Amino acid sequence: MAAKIGDHAVVLGGSIGGLLAARVLSDAYGRVTVIDRDDLTGAGADVRRSVPWAVHIHALLERGRQIIEELFPGFVDDMLALDVPVGDYGTTCHYYFNGRMLAETETGMACVAANRPVLEHFLRTRVAALPGVVLREGTDITGLRASAGNGRITGVTVRPHGDGEGDGAGAAETIEADLVVDATGRASRTPRWLEELGYAPPPEEKVHMDLTYTTMDFTGPLPDDPLGEDIALVPTATPAFPRGAIFARLADRYALTLTGINGDRAPTDREGFLAYAKTLPIPQVHAAVRDAEQRAPAGSFRFPASVRRRYERLRRFPAGYLVIGDAACVFNPVYAQGMTVAALGASVLARHLDAAGGPRADAYFRDLARATDAPWSMSAAADLGYPQVRGRRTVATRMANVFMPRVQAAAAHDPVVARKFIRTISLIDPPQGLMKPSVIGRVLFGPGARSRSEVPANAPAAFR
DSSP, X not given: OOSOSEEEEEEXXXXXXXXXXXXXXXXXEEEEEEEOSSOOTTTTTSOOTTOGGXXXXXXXXXXXXXXXXXXXXXXXXXXXXXXXXXXXXXXXXXXXXXXXXXXXXXXOOEEEOOOHHHHHHHHHHHHHTSTTEEEEOSEEEEEEEEOGGGOBEEEEEEEEOOOSSSSSOOOOEEEEOSEEEEOXXXXXXXXXXXXXXXXXXXXXXXXXXXXXXXXXXXXXXXXSXXXXXXXXXXXXXXXXXXXXXXXXXXXXXXXXXXXXXXTOOOOSSHHHHHHHHTTSSSTHHHHHXXXXXXXXXXXXXXXXXXXXXXXXXXXXXXXXXXXXXXXXXXXXXXXXXXXXXXXXXXXXXXXXTTSTTSOOHHHHHHHHHHHHHHHHHHHHHHHHTSTTOXXXXXXXXXXXXXXXXXXXXXXXXXXXXXXHHHHHHTTSSOGGGGGSHHHXXXXXXXXXXXXXXXXXTTSOGGGO
């Protein structure tokens, strides 16, 4: 983009969504300031205080990897230089549904096994090096500044943390901006700020699954290693097998995340954690870690509900203000969509940075909603397949909950279906692609169709 459309853009939040937003804004504004309460430049690749869930395994889907590679050329090479495992999604990441592994198939899509702090540190380093970009750390965001009549957001009010020489925070100040982007994540205060300015808050959709995920790290090499040079085993939870896991090889360790819904949760003590792992529908995970050296205490995090804020449905919205990432839509993390949808949001934002006076909120939010529709519908439908999960069940949701188990079962026998399924959950292909006649035929009449409703022989007794 040759000409700048404004002097100063401010991004609220320095996590994945905020850093990607700052990258695209740097092409359109003379200055970009990223504001965050945490210590950003000194954090390195450590877990930040305000993102405690970063200790758990995170996955970057292929569409997210593509966008990051476009914004930061050489991304995969940089990850390889950090000893981050990289492999093909269809041959090094082994997905299991109801105890059956998807057929191995080359997909041409790169699984980059970088944990969340490593990825954030990479993005922070690259963004901070951009001309005109400043990371304003250790600073609380206290509110918005608006023009007379509240028709436009003109900046934000902030209060720096104390300087370390005494108690208390620094002096409050106002930062003026042509555009403010809220990337503060699931705790976004935008709905409240809108009401304070005389606007309606956005309608919300929620899916209440009451998920808990618990992670324990292990030091390699493992006494019983089922991965070798592969990256992950992923026994995905289903209504028939409601406990799931991700067992992954990272740059410097192995990690196992155990999941449970509707209040079910893995214990954090080693004995209880291993007992929970033993109930998974595949025995390889428990065998891999039962005698492994534990690296650190287990961490547990509760996720009560997925929440989608429908900003595109608002009739009025102030100019000079946008929302991105988890601040707009937060997903059940077991589907690994959050970082990739944040990247999709950055792509949407980039497309709207060519208008005089800055992007229009109504057009931006409509396009953001279109980019969010597919991942939201897939994750919501999967969660609503559990009878106890609360949320709105549409006809499309019920149809998906009948058809998708058949797709997953077919993918255990048919590499063609497996490849199509992986491309869909990686947000490369739309879900509608699974409904093409050529795919339906393989799902309904392909190899092993008659045995797909049976419980696998290796399933633990608890699931028979």
